[in-house]
Amino acid sequence: MAYKRIFGLVMDSVGAGTAPDSVKYGDDGADTLGHVGHFYAGKLALPNLAKLGLSNLHGTPIEGVPVATDPHAYYGRMQEVSAGKDSMDGHWEMMGLPVEKALSTFPNGFPADIISKLERFSGRKVIGNRPESGTKIIAELGEQQMQTGDLIVYTSGDSVIQIAAHEDVIPLAELYKICEYARSLVNGPDYLVGRIIARPYVGPDAAHFTRTANRRDFTLEPTGQTDLDRLQAAGVHVVGVGKINDIFSGHGIAEGYHNESNMDGMDHVDHVMQEDFTGFCFINLVDFDAMYGHRRNPEGFGQALMDFDRRLGTVLANMHDDDLLLITADHGNDPTFTGSDHTRELVPLLAYSPSFKQGGSLGVRSPFADFGATVLDNFGVAGNGQGHSFLANLQ
Structure with a gap:
């Protein structure tokens, strides 16, 4: 079926286990969700994410998050192909614009x-x-x-x-x-x-x-057209919540909200859900990354997940039968790992609508552009060939 509204929610930095190319980035063994669960020693309470299938998608069940015997959502993981592990890389790739050339980094400071x-x-x-x-x-x-x-x-x-x-x-x-x-x-x-x-x-x-x-991000202008541009050109209403507007330099976004925090971001989500529109709401919640991942604070990271899970309950209760919720992440930031940088990981993928008759596995999707291809497919908008829609898998 075609959905009237799609809500794409990015849990910034909530990685779901080591990616096949993690060793190339010095991140072999990184596992944001798995290690946060282990830190909490079975006390990580995420009932709403659990019933959607969060532990089902993970390589091994997350401690404290039971595997759903009858998952309410379709679940899987996504693997990045971009030459980096930054928020910009992840979000651009989701919207059909993988970053093919590594950007400049400065391990010895700026010239x-x-x-x-x-x-x-x-x-x-x-x-x-x-x-x-x-x-x-x-x-x-x-x-x-x-x-x-x-x-x-x-x-x-x-x-x-x-x-x-x-x-x-x-x-x-x-x-x-x-x-x-x-x-x-x-x-x-x-x-x-x-x-x-x-x-x-x-x-x-x-x-x-x-x-x-x-905080304000001044992001590199997208180097090509993104799926947000394609949606807007086709007359589809696009809403950006959080740093989405910064990441895409305002391109392809008709309505935007700046977040003060994850909870403020969820307030914006609740507000947008009360609006009657046909279109795509793209949301980034950055506290997981900025407040806890980079600061290597697994306790705070886990608490932020639990706080988000409680607010997710409201979102699920307010969804219409013709709404679709897609939950994912842009990269990892394992708070138990060495250093203070992002970690190259697979990311979670959860797809839910109240109209689903069942849930099931979506496997490992690559590239991240499968996410945007699915949104385009729903609204009947042509893409650029990046990614493959999984819309037909959702029943």
Whole structure:
């Protein structure tokens, strides 16, 4: 059947086990869901995700999440083909635009020409300039930044330039302007960077610094047309919740909502579900990644999953028979793994509608573009040949 509304929900960084190419990325053995479940020693309570088939799709059952004998959803996993493990790579690939060439990364910090241009444009000195956890580098250099007005510039294992500043020292408008300039420096050909991230923080001292919800991502403009563009061109209403608008630089999105947190994002989902429209709502919930994955906090990660699961119950109760919910992730970020970067993993795939007569396995789908191909297929929109729809499997 064709569904009137599709809700595509990305649990940012909630990986579902080692991918066949994980070793290439130094991530062999990473398993976000499995290791969080193990950390909780059987006390990870996810009843709504469990009945949809979350443990069914995982290679081995997740501790605390029982295998569903009669799963309400179709379940599987997806394998990425893009040359990276960043949010941009994952989301673009879902929407029919795999990233075929590896983006620039900076394991030794940024080259002098980028730093000198940033300093000249901003009139501020750059400090940091190394791969580091955001919370760690802000705790280390934040007080200096408050005293001098310098810019804390750092990166990670991903293709990203992050610029942090105290909101009382550098106003948000100025920080965003600096990030926009940084974006202009790395659009190729010498450097091609996925995201510039403004990382404002507040607090009186290192012991009390917290990063705020005024984070903003300045993402590389999509290098081609995406499934969001195709949907919009065909007259299908497209809603973006969370950092979707940033990841696609606003392309193909008619209605957008910025999230303050996962729970704020779920508030937006509840709001959109009350709207009468025909179309696709694409949602990203980033707290799993930003608050817990990068900070290697399995306890917080598990609690965030349980908080999400409770809110998922409301979503399931409010769905119409002609609604379809697709739940997935963009990459892994195993909070028990080494380092503080994303992990290359398979990602979960759950498909549910109240109209289903049964659930079942979708197997391992590759590329992620199967997700977008299914959305296009539902609305009768032609794609670009990337991905294969699984719409006909849903009954």
